[in-house]
Structures are given as structure tokens and as C-alpha cells.
């Protein structure tokens with residue numbers, strides 16, 4: 132399996148490179164960074180400028196992207212030109228960009244997930260189940276990440292909120308509350324609070340609270356290492372081989388649906 136990594140010098144890019152190195156069935160044929168990055172020319176394989184992406188795309192079986200929303204979309208468009216399957220781990224897309232990705236996925240197979248870990252993908256299922264069983268309990272989500280993270284809430288927290296809202300028969304657009312401050316009045320029955328903490332080098336924690344009279348359930352996932360996301364991304368790239376065009380997620384890859 133020949134893969135390309137976009138965002139190769141980043142935290143996730145480095146984790147994927149080390150997972151790929153340890154896997155004899157995976158060969159990294161391209162490691163890319165933005166043009167002008169100080170990482171260009173360093174590392175094994177040598178990091179190349181993203182303007183060279185199209186030179187390598189024809190040799191690849193899959194492209195894995197952990198960059199930024201704008202860059203991920205550009206890289207996806209280049210992959211479409213050469214009909215190369217794509218794994219998108221990048222988070223923070225706005226709705227318009229998500230629609231563009233869905234449109235491109237009609238031509239090539241794409242796995243997109245805000246979280247590539249097995250545990251969080253099980254958590255999505257658990258939250259759906261609990262929300263459906265106790266829809267009148269207050270639902271709150273707290274996510275903790277490192278102080279270098281750019282987007283908030285995390286893509287995972289946004290997805291957890293979407294799943295919980297759907298579980299209680301609501302749309303997250305109508306019930307989501309992102310942070311609270313001041314004399315805001317009492318909590319509305321249906322609102323789903325989403326709170327973001329940014330501190331130190333926390334890899335990624337997510338807790339979903341279901342609170343009712345005299346009790347609460349807390350469902351927590353804690354990532355100990357980025358290797359869990361990296362292994363998931365490489366697994367998704369392998370899974371894409373031979374797949375029909377379409378927009379898939381990690382629940383498809385892990386057969387959790």
C-alpha cells in the first residue's frame with residue numbers, strides 16, 4: 132500500500148509516519164508540507180513542498196490528510212484529478228466545505244472522520260443509545276485538548292453533539308450552546324452545552340454527561356497517544372483499496388454500523 136501524507140511535519144503527520152514505518156505493508160511515497168515550510172528537505176522520507184503533490188499522486192494508492200480545512204480541500208481536489216482515494220482526518224470544516232467534500236466523494240472514495248480511534252467511534256454509538264433511552268436528561272459535552280489546537284469545539288465534540296441531538300430528536304443547529312458566560316438564565320430543557328478546554332499537551336479527552344434527578348452518567352474517552360489516531364488513519368487507507376466512490380467514515384471502516 133503506497134500512501135501520501137499531507138501535513139507530514141505536523142503532530143499527526145509525524146505519528147502517521149512512525150506507524151507507517153513499523154508496517155511492512157505500507158510505503159510512504161510522498162510526505163508533504165506547505166511550500167516554504169522549514170520542514171522541507173528534512174526527515175525520512177524527505178518532506179517535499181505541496182506544490183509537488185501532483186508529481187507523486189499517480190503512484191499512490193491513498194492520500195492521508197491532516198492539515199487545515201482549506202489545505203485539505205485543495206489536496207482532495209488534486210486527488211480527485213488522479214482518482215486517488217483519500218482519508219481526511221482534518222477537522223474544522225464549515226458546512227460549505229463539507230458539501231464540497233461530499234460532492235467530490237461522488238467521484239472518489241473518501242473516509243472522513245474527526246476521530247480515527249476505535250474508542251471514540253464506539254462512544255458515538257453509546258451516546259446515540261443513551262440519548263434515545265433518556266431524552267429528558269440534560270446533555271453536556273466537555274472536550275480537553277493541547278494548547279496548540281486551532282479549532283473549537285473539537286471535530287469529535289461537534290460530532291458527539293450532533294449524535295446526541297439526533298438521539299433526542301433535535302437538530303444540533305437549534306440546541307447547541309457553545310460556552311456560557313454572564314447572567315444567561317436557567318438552562319433550557321433541550322440545550323446541549325459544548326465546552327472546550329485548551330491546556331498543556333493533552334492529546335484529547337471527551338466526556339458526555341447525561342444528568343437527571345439525583346444522578347448522572349459520564350461517558351469519557353481519553354486518548355493517551357496520537358498513535359491511536361494514526362493507526363486508524365492507516366487502517367482507513369488500507370480499507371479504501373478497491374472501494375466504490377462515496378463518503379465513508381470510521382464506523383464503516385471499523386464495521387460498527
Ligand SMILES: NC(=O)C1=CN([C@@H]2O[C@H](COP(=O)(O)OP(=O)(O)OC[C@H]3O[C@@H](n4cnc5c(N)ncnc54)[C@H](O)[C@@H]3O)[C@@H](O)[C@H]2O)C=CC1
Nearest residue numbers: 138141142143164165181198202220221222245246247360
Ligand atoms: N481525525 C482524527 O483522528 C484527528 C484529527 N486531528 C486533526 O488533524 C489536523 C491536524 O492536527 P495536528 O497534526 O495536531 O496539527 P499540526 O498543526 O501539528 O499539523 C498540521 C500540519 O499541516 C501542515 N500544512 C498546512 N497546510 C498544508 C498544506 N497545504 N500542505 C501540506 N501541509 C500543510 C502544517 O504546516 C502542519 O505541519 C487538525 O485539524 C486536527 O484537529 C488531529 C488528531 C486526530
Ligand SMILES: O=C(O)C1=N[C@H](C(=O)O)C[C@H](O)C1
Nearest residue numbers: 222245246280285286287335
Ligand atoms: O487536534 C487534535 O489534536 C485532535 N483533533 C481531533 C478533533 O478535533 O476532534 C481529534 C482528537 O481529539 C485530537
